[in-house]
Amino acid sequence: LPLLILSYCTCTHPKCSGYSTFRLCAKRLPCALPIFAHLDAGSSTFNNVVKTNLDEVRAVIEDFNKVAAPYAKLWKGQTNPAFESWSQDRADVELLTIICNLSFNRAVPNPRLLNIHYEPFTSGVYGETSYEQMQSIIDEIGFRESDVFLDLGCGVGQLVMYVAGGTRVKRSVGIEINDLPASCGEAMGKDFLKWMKWWKKKCRPFELLHGDMLDERYRNVITQSLS
Template identity: 30%
Template sequence: MEPCITALELVKSNLGFYAPLSRDAKRASPESSLSLEITPLEYPGERACEKYALVSCTKALEFDPIADIYATTQMIVEHSIPSKYKASFGDARNGILRSIQRAIHKKSLDDLKVALAAWNENMVELKAKKVFAPCEFSGPAASYHMVSHVLEQAYSRSVAPESNLLNVYEGFSNNVYGEVKHNFVNTIIQEARIKPNHVFVDMGSGIGNVVLQVAAQCLCDTYGIEVSDNPAKLAAKQKKEFISRMSRYYAKPCGRITLKHSDFLEDAEMHEVIKTADVIFVNNYAFNAELNQNILAKFLDLKEGAVVISLRSFLPVDRPTARSSRRSNAIESIFTVKEHYFGRDCVSWMNEGGQYFIHTVDRKQLAKRYK
């Protein structure tokens, strides 16, 4: 198992963006004078413990270790700890969670250290009882909220430090970079009814967010393929961090993940995978007509019932006039397509909502047409 990138490492790599945890600390201290208060944070995984520096973040968009502690402890109690053990951690009104929350709000270093010591003691006791041990291998899939949190942790540690590389692309080309967000991926999972025995493919997978989320939430086999160098490089780093955190830190299972740095139009191995796919996702929002037609040609051998979800439709949306104008011998004729809508803040390139399309392979409609 690859070692995780710790919160302490992130702070040490950018000491100039941090200050002592105190209400009086309004600006970053000189790197040479910043004394780091370091504490461990126990996770559900066996021997899983992450080191944190208890410092304030002084620059927006930089990694905030205190916010990460708060979100992580809340997430573990809500989504990892069995119900009969939750009471020992309290809630937002009392107990350990309340102590952590209050110390963070007061920016009290001493109070936070005491609260985290109590947290660690309780977590060690639960791990000694083997409460979490089976989950990594046989437990249920992590919840959407848990997976989203682990993705944010993996992103902040593996992608964010080099996120400027994602802006290196040719404008108005097929390689313009954009991400779909966790809430939209969750919608896709529900709409496509992705199951553990399914094969999921992301054509143009970027930094791998969609593939990782589907693998963790659905426990299915997932494949992503990305042609651009920088996103593919960061995807490989994020995959290592995400899998380590899911399995090693949170003791949660994950489906098999395969990421390739290649052209999905030319890669022979992926062509064979596509033939077996149950669900394919294509973020073709910025693709030109020629590329969309070339992608459509890859779908000729899809199995019956396979689903293709895209941001632009590959064929006219199913209405009587659209169906009557479709050529019976065209690739498009194997699909039915339905138009759906996503809400605000679902994609990185715009705040408002938009459309997406679900294409389903249904060759029976051809047979009916010739009866």
């Protein structure tokens, strides 16, 4: 059970601390919360931990790990409704969205810098799709295992990863021409895989390509996704 290794998550980034991950674990394992009142969602102690204070974060995580240990032993080898989200090999919509947001925040320290790479009122700017909208597309279309998802102008590639984690497509591919989004996408991809592994969730192969979608070298990638 991933809860047992939370004490090794020592990141102090305000958007992605071990405490943030801990709170997510607590939410997805509610049966453990009543055992110690100071971790209850309504507790001021629980809510007022300074997320950039490593000692405070480590203390509350170590407390939680002590409680989680017997539950981890209980979970092994049996099915328990309280542990359903942990035992599934695919991430549900809520967890997948959280993982994507977590990885994005770690890879893109200042999202506003991404906007300066796109000149207003040009063909390079054509809107952005949210995770909610992408999920609606997934639900409507119902991607098959033989499908290839292709995002032209993928930015940092968050939708490419979302599809890889939320469907069973053959593979998910994104192409981005601008340097900064492509660089952030590479970092996000590594972080996304790390968190998927940490939660013990599977995802389909994905690839983020840096270049012009009109370049001849991407012709096969694009045409294969259409076949």
